[in-house]
Amino acid sequence: MTPADLADLLRATAAKVLVERGSDPTVLPDEVKVERPRNPEHGDYATNLAMQVAKKAGLNPRELATALAEALATADGIDTAEVAGPGFLNIRLAAAAQGAIVARIREAGAAYGNGGALAGTKINLEFVSANPTGPIHLGGTRWASVGDALGRILAAQGADVTREYYFNDNGAQIDRFANSLVAAATGQPTPEDGYAGAYIEEIAGTIVAAHPRAPELPAGERHELFRREGVELMFAHIKATLHEFGTDFDVYFNESSLFASGAVEQAVAQLKTSGKLYEKDGAWWLASTEYGDDKDRVVIKSDGTSAYIAGDIAYFQNKRSRGFDLCIYMLGADHHGYIGRLKAAAAAFGDDPDTVEVLIGQMVNLVRDGRAVKMSKRAGTVVTLDDLVEIIGVDAARYALVRSSVNSGIDIDLDLWTKQSNENPVYYVQYAHARTCAVARNATEFEFAGVAADYSLLTADEEGELIRTLGEYPAIVAGAAALREPHRVARYLEELAGAYHRFQTNKTLRILPKDDDPVTPVNAARLELVGAARQVLANGLGLLGVGAPERM
Incomplete structure (x- = not known):
């Protein structure tokens, strides 16, 4: 019996009790909340349902709780x-009912934890989207993991x-990038507003190797060559780096295509026609304050050029034209202003502003020996995805970046994340999985065939704790999806790993028979429990996109 099963039983039982007392069962919440008590001595689960509805039902909370307890005592699966x-109501499950969670996990396999809350919803998830002017920095790396x-x-x-990367290949930053490459190729100093680092020298060298006369071309032709090929080489590196990190995208969308296709002009014209843009001081403005933004935004500048938001507006319209029900944007810490403007853009087109969600990720810092690591050997001024992976590896990097809420900044202690010990969170979780695999390998030496697992024999505290933790996994995944918080899965896995380590460390709970002893139903039940833990881990x-090693 999972927490969800117990919640359904509680609601059905409470409805029956209320009717018997002449009260209206519609006062019951749609979803009954059950929790694991902090003190295991108080039971397996607890609920405040009686206190929550007693006043609405015209009953005394403790009397209602007593009636609920008496009714539950005769229910299947309740001890x-x-x-x-x-x-409050403290509930203990019968061991067999609790153990049924193990059988359910074993039957569901890789599908255990999946749900249908978002079935039929088409989501565009845009993340990373770093400018193609340099390697992925730590902020982008965080989104590569979390996204x-x-x-x-x-x-x-x-x-x-649909995972989408918005390729910012239009604008002044690309010109600065091209100017930096030209300077490197011609032996000139880096422009004051340009980009520096070994990667600039490498890309410029690659272009010159392919086009030996490139430095001697006329300025305009030379700039365009270095711009075009530099962006192509930089983005190829970005894609390769992300792929090695385990992050791939379904769509790479070029910002420049919005301008080349006329989509920006069309979007602006539509908003002008609908009266959503107004003219002031020679510029065209989006009245975004009408939709909750902190100020109106210039869309077309007084000189006739497009402001950055013009591309954002056309891009949103493009996403909706592709049939997406929800557009999630994952942006950096300096993009708080985008929340209001993107929702305003949606509303201006007549859409529900909630078709737009903006997640803002806070800063990431690397720490070694208690001091901040500030500079990359290759990028010069920032620490990159490549740097992090080189130091701690892909699994540790992904896990370190995903285990904290994106609403808070994080310091990644390189000394901690390279340790091969339980102090390292990803090692702790992966080691639990490896231990379950070791048990499965050792079990092949025994004859388990024909011995049925008896889950009613799993009565030890460590067994109950592990089973209940396994039973919570579907709710954890559902909550992480609803709240857009993947860190909930990571923190849960650490809790599950702890429960498993405590179970296997208790030597009185023999999973495999001793010496030549026969396999018993409790051995079979414990082996199935190990298999369930292995599956959920x-x-x-x-x-999380993190490996589950079988040996460590």
């Missing part, structure tokens, strides 16, 4: 139900997810 305090994990989690809840790590 005891006791009233505590002013009307990819969020995409997997949303898909696990039935959503049709693998499923959870898979949602």
Whole structure:
């Protein structure tokens, strides 16, 4: 019996009790909340349902809780139900009912934890989208980890997810990038507003090797050559780096295509016609304050050129034209202003502003020996994805970046994340999975065939704790999807790993028979429990894009 099963049983039982007392069962919430008590002595689960609805039902909370306890005592799968305090209900499950969670996990396999809350929802998930003017920095690396994990989690809840990279290949930053390459190729100093680092020298050298006369071309032709090929080489590096990191995209969308196709002009014309843009001081403005933005935004400048938001507006319209029900943008810490303007753009086109969601990720810092690591050997001024992976590896990097809420900044302690010990969170979780695999390998030496698992024998505290933790996984995934918080899965896995380590470390709970002893139903039940733990650890790590090693 999972927490969801218990919640359904509680609601059905409470409805029956209320009717018997002449009260209206519609006062019950749609979803009954059950929690694991902090003190295991209080039971397996607890609920404040009686206190929550007693006043609405015209009943005394403790009396209602007592009636609920008496009714639950005769229900299948319930061992005891006791009233505590002013009307809390503490519940213990029968061991067999609790153990049924193990059988359910074993039957569902890789699908355990999946749900259908987002079935039929087509989601465009845009993340990373770093300018193609340099390697992916730490902020982009955080989104590469979190965004990819969020995409997997949303898909696990039935959503049709398209992962999209918005390729910013239009604008002044590209010109500065090209100027920097030209300077490197011609032996000139880096422009004051340009880009520096070994990667600039490398790209410029590659272009010159392919086009030996490039430095001697007329200025305009030379600039265009270095611009075109430089962007292509830089983006090829970005894509390769992300792929090695385990993050791939379904769509790479070029910003320049919006201008080349006339989509920006068409979007602006539509908003002008509908009266959503107004003219002031020779410029055209979006009245975004009408939709919750902190100020109106210039869309077309007084000189007739497009402001950056013009591309954003056309891009949103393009996404909606492709049939997406929800557009999620994952942006950096300096993009708070985009929340209001993107929602305003949606509203201006007559859409529900909630078709736009903007997630803002905070800063990432690397720390070694208690001091900040500030500079990359290759990029010169920033630490990159390549730097992080080189130091701690892909799995540790992805896990370190995804295990904290994106609303808070994080310091990645390089000394901690390179340790091969339980102090390292990803090692702790992966080691739990490896231990389950070791048990499975050792079990092949025994004859388990024909011995049925008896889950009613799994009565030890460590067994109950592990089973209940396994039972919470579907709710964890559903919550992570609904709240757009992949870190919930990581924190859960650490809790699950702890429960598993405590279970296997208790030497009185023999999983495999001793010496020549025969396999018993409790051995079979414990081996199935190990298999269930292995499955959920693998499923959870898979949602985070982190490996589940069989040996460590």
